[in-house]
Amino acid sequence: GQNIDQPTEMTATEGAIVQINCTYQTSGFNGLFWYQQHAGEAPTFLSYNVLDGLEEKGRFSSFLSRSKGYSYLLLKELQMKDSASYLCAVVDSNYQLIWGAGTKLIIKP
Amino acid sequence: DTAVSQTPKYLVTQMGNDKSIKCEQNLGHDTMYWYKQDSKKFLKIMFSYNNKELIINETVPNRFSPKSPDKAHLNLHINSLELGDSAVYFCASSQRDDRVVGTQYFGPGTRLLVL
Numbered sequence: 742g743q744n745i746d747q748p749t750e751m752t753a754t755e756g757a758i759v760q761i762n763c764t765y766q767t768s769g770f771n772g773l774f775w776y777q778q779h780a781g782e783a784p785t786f787l788s789y790n791v792l793d794g795l796e797e798k799g800r801f802s803s804f805l806s807r808s809k810g811y812s813y814l815l816l817k818e819l820q821m822k823d824s825a826s827y828l829c830a831v832v833d834s835n836y837q838l839i840w841g842a843g844t845k846l847i848i849k850p
Numbered sequence: 851d852t853a854v855s856q857t858p859k860y861l862v863t864q865m866g867n868d869k870s871i872k873c874e875q876n877l878g879h880d881t882m883y884w885y886k887q888d889s890k891k892f893l894k895i896m897f898s899y900n901n902k903e904l905i906i907n908e909t910v911p912n913r914f915s916p917k918s919p920d921k922a923h924l925n926l927h928i929n930s931l932e933l934g935d936s937a938v939y940f941c942a943s944s945q946r947d948d949r950v951v952g953t954q955y956f957g958p959g960t961r962l963l964v965l
Binding site: 771772774776778782783784785786789826828832836837838840842843845 | 890891892893894895898905940946951953954955956957958959
């Protein structure tokens with residue numbers, strides 16, 4: 742079966758750094774997406790990784806290790822507006838998106 | 851201009867009714883999707899559709915059917931609504947080039963409540 746694992750919930754402090762992990766077991770791999778979803782809103786695109794390594798985009802970075810079936814999303818200089826759910830999604834060998842259940846990130850002052 | 855739009859935003863209806871949710875995208879994408887997000891916030895794909903193929907998630911009841919009048923629209927029709935259908939339904943679109951799954955752009959969601 743295909744499976745994507747993320748922590749259900751994480752808590753961090755404003756101004757700090759947090760790392761949200763995602764591990765996957767899928768039939769093939771053709772890329773990994775991270776999306777952000779604020780409560781009551783639609784998911785919005787954050788990052789896409791298809792090769793191993795770190796992709797940096799402002800305060801957000803995403804890392805991929807295909808050999809380990811592992812990715813993380815790193816958020817720096819946390820702001821209250823970063824409180825949201827973060828969804829990991831993997832493209833499998835049939836070019837279908839497999840979604841994780843999401844990690845709810847709570848930012849405290 | 852809104853890239854992906856859905857109507858209605860809220861839908862409250864009785865069990866057994868038939869309802870439709872409309873979706874339109876103005877991004878020129880070739881693939882559209884319907885997702886269901888339940889109370890546990892798990893995003894589950896229901897359908898993906900482009901002008902070449904319709905891919906149906908096998909776990910979706912056949913009471914749900916997508917209807918695409920043209921490339922920019924993918925409506926979701928639901929027959930004989932059940933209590934368990936209550937959820938948020940998201941439409942999304944992407945451009946698939948040579949089978950590469952492009953970034954998905956989501957509509958604002960339709961909050962369906964079945965009483």
